[in-house]
Amino acid sequence: MSKELTSRAENYNQWYNDLVLKGGLADYSAVKGCMVIKPYGYALWENMRDQLDRMFKETGHVNAYFPLFVPKSLFEAEEKNAEGFAKECAVVTHYRLKNDPDKKGRLMVDPEAKLEEELVVRPTSEAIIWNTYKDWIQSYRDLPILINQWANVVRWEMRTRLFLRTAEFLWQEGHTAHATKEEAVDETVKMLDVYANFVEEYMAVPVIKGVKTPNERFAGAEDTYCIEALMQDGKALQAGTSHFLGQNFAKAFNVQFLNKENKQEYVWATSWGVSTRLIGALIMSHSDDNGLVMPPRIAPIQVVIVPIYKGEESKPVIDGKVKEIMAELKALGIRVKYDDSDAARPGWKFAEHELKGVPVRIAMGLRDMENNVVELARRDTKEKQSVSIDGLGNYLKHLLEEIQQNIFNKALAFTKENTREADSWEEFVKMLDEQPGFISAHWDGTPETEEKIKELTKATIRCIPLDNKLEAGKCILTGNASTQRVLFARAY
């Protein structure tokens, strides 16, 4: 078979790559570190994007678009932010090519066309946006500004992986400006909740909400909140971040407003983003050795119908019935596809749709029609059953929700089973190797200790959970006093 998949046990990384490539989500491209998102993968992203966009708008945000390029002088204005991203910036230095006089048919960079000022290709847009906000904000009446943008960004990564880390990726970045610290902090937390709700309810990926340690904080932020998810190989994946930026960018770009008391004050800021990386989280949370498993709520195709026919004359009969069923399903808002191509036989189609993770497959032949039923197969449990055509639409509507719940519950159970407490260094190290997952352990709160643990084990502090209970204990490395446990894991 040409579509043979590597199993998770055999080679987890290869399994992941196989799923992305053979599942038709994405492809490698001619550009180093960049991928092509194929129609099936992009349809998934569109569903994610559309739902997030609705949620942003429900929380009062509007969309806008800022330039891809950031003049270097603006980029460097907020020092910490600039420093944090400097190592991975693509930079435009020229604006023209010309024919190479030495090599016929080849082009070269025109040395005459050097830019006065280099342009940084945005790794994130705080700089260009705050430079713009400066002109938009004079009074407290101009606040808050609640803007989101859907964009591509470029971060020149040394080592890339499909969806998880590519040089260019798609994301959304929210950038808000507020009159008070409280309001900005509230916004930061509110958007973290939006992310957590979206990822759990639509992508069926359970997450831990938390705060990053200073080491892991976004460059230029006062506080970085995050959602962390646990993948099937026991490694953690940061699924989204929401930053309280304090007045750092307002000060760097001199963005002040007159408050009600007629006094100048610096604006308070937030920024928050999720990216196409979430697709990687989705794949590694739900999929199995037979292929992808798509959560129904965002699956590009929720139900696929495969006709089973014998001879030329039965096909039109089945077509007729399927047309009725399709109309009923579409009226209920179900994304349904009729796979009636004659190029492949049913068995091939079954395998193909399993590989692509279509939640429900329906097969129908004359035998079923006579009994007024269809054969229905769930992707998540691989169960097959005969279901009456009467009321099929409503049945599917409920079934899709049940599948959504089931794969979330399965992922949640996995996360819980693989979240353990370690109370000594020996236990901690042993767990990392033998039972990978989240490890809840005491930490003395110093960046030095965190760094040392990372150096020794490759495990990082994923977050300090928001719902953390305070509990006196001793740091697993230093034995120093600690007030709470934090979540460690090896991470993507």
Added chain:
RNA sequence: CGGGAUGUAGCGUAGCCCGGUUAUCGCGCCUGGUUUGGGACCAGGAGGUCGCAAGUUCGAAUCUUGCCAUCCCGACCA
């Protein structure tokens, strides 16, 4: 960017060590036919700058050098 591996048709590969006509096989693709309830079968057919570039040689997929890409392992990161 360092260490390792790989690169032959859309995919998977044989050939390479030991240079020698027209580069092997399977899947896929095209045409026609038979088929269709878990990856169909028969017959015919198309498809290759052997990753790219230079070199050695009468002759290079095969030997040498450089480069590029992908994968794995590190350093960096969402």
